[in-house]
Amino acid sequence: xxxxxxxTRRAILERLLEHxxxxxxxxxxxPVSRPAVSQHLRVLKQARLVTDRQVGTRRIYAVDxxxxxxxxxxxxxxxxxALAHFKAVADTEAEQRAGSGHExxxxxxxx
Amino acid sequence: xxxxxxxTRRAILERLLEHxxxxxxxxxxxPVSRPAVSQHLRVLKQARLVTDRQVGTRRIYAVDxxxxxxxxxxxxxxxxxALAHFKAVADTEAEQRAGSGHExxxxxxxx
DNA sequence: TCTAATCGTAAGTGCTAACTTACGGTAAGT
DNA sequence: ACTTACCGTAAGTTAGCACTTACGATTAGA
Numbered sequence: 665x666x667x668x669x670x671x672t673r674r675a676i677l678e679r680l681l682e683h684x685x686x687x688x689x690x691x692x693x694x695p696v697s698r699p700a701v702s703q704h705l706r707v708l709k710q711a712r713l714v715t716d717r718q719v720g721t722r723r724i725y726a727v728d729x730x731x732x733x734x735x736x737x738x739x740x741x742x743x744x745x746a747l748a749h750f751k752a753v754a755d756t757e758a759e760q761r762a763g764s765g766h767e768x769x770x771x772x773x774x775x
Numbered sequence: 776x777x778x779x780x781x782x783t784r785r786a787i788l789e790r791l792l793e794h795x796x797x798x799x800x801x802x803x804x805x806p807v808s809r810p811a812v813s814q815h816l817r818v819l820k821q822a823r824l825v826t827d828r829q830v831g832t833r834r835i836y837a838v839d840x841x842x843x844x845x846x847x848x849x850x851x852x853x854x855x856x857a858l859a860h861f862k863a864v865a866d867t868e869a870e871q872r873a874g875s876g877h878e879x880x881x882x883x884x885x886x
Numbered sequence: 887t888c889t890a891a892t893c894g895t896a897a898g899t900g901c902t903a904a905c906t907t908a909c910g911g912t913a914a915g916t
Numbered sequence: 917a918c919t920t921a922c923c924g925t926a927a928g929t930t931a932g933c934a935c936t937t938a939c940g941a942t943t944a945g946a
Contacts, residue, residue: 688921696904696906700905702925703903703925727857732858739850740854744847746838747847749792781933799891807935807936808937811934811935813895831891832890832944
């Protein structure tokens with residue numbers, strides 16, 4: 665969750681989705697230093713979103729599809745429950761109104 | 776995204792999913808002050824996750840199911856693409872492995 | 887108009903985390 | 917063994933955010 669909350673980490677994830685990469689390669693394509701990327705990768709690794717393996721002096725990071733599925737499932741469940749709950753309540757309230765019209769109000773605030 | 780990244784905001788959303796509430800009511804059930812809730816509601820409103828309407832001196836906030844659907848769709852698309860992309864790449868690499876090894880290329884960075 | 891109730895906003899504070907520089911460690915080549 | 921390449925981590929700095937207190941604005945009632 666926190667893992668995908670940061671923009672840089674999402675950029676890293678996007679890169680890794682295309683193909684596994686070493687830390688230096690990732691840093692070269694991002695506006696942050698190599699240690700910063702390394703630290704982000706640590707967070708992603710703790711979140712089980714990436715895996716790493718050593719190849720010579722380099723460390724290749726790759727997306728862990730299993731972790732992606734888990735995070736995705738978590739959020740899908742969250743949103744689904746949210747919508748389901750809302751739908752149920754809206755339905756109950758509609759019955760309670762029993763004939764009263766439902767109106768969506770717009771705040772009209774421009775920003 | 777940022778909107779649901781904070782725990783307090785998620786708590787507010789959970790409360791609002793049960794039924795629309797005024798700011799004071801929300802604050803009374805949370806361990807933060809009323810202004811804090813008000814600021815969180817501002818973020819949720821900017822994210823189109825809640826709507827508000829004035830009732831007397833009170834302001835009633837409610838979940839905007841349309842916004843919830845949009846945010847949900849955004850993330851579902853994100854994760855789906857991620858998994859789809861990964862699957863495609865994994866498949867391609869599997870074919871490549873069938874004939875030759877896959878080697879990561881290095882490009883010297885200036886440091 | 888005066889008072890009570892409710893809310894948003896401004897100003898200021900504390901904590902988290904993202905970032906950089908500096909350093910040490912490991913692997914490969916000569 | 918020496919050098920080069922690549923990386924993770926520690927230490928320190930800085931920016932952002934969540935929170936609180938203080939204040940002004942709006943609405944309802946007498």
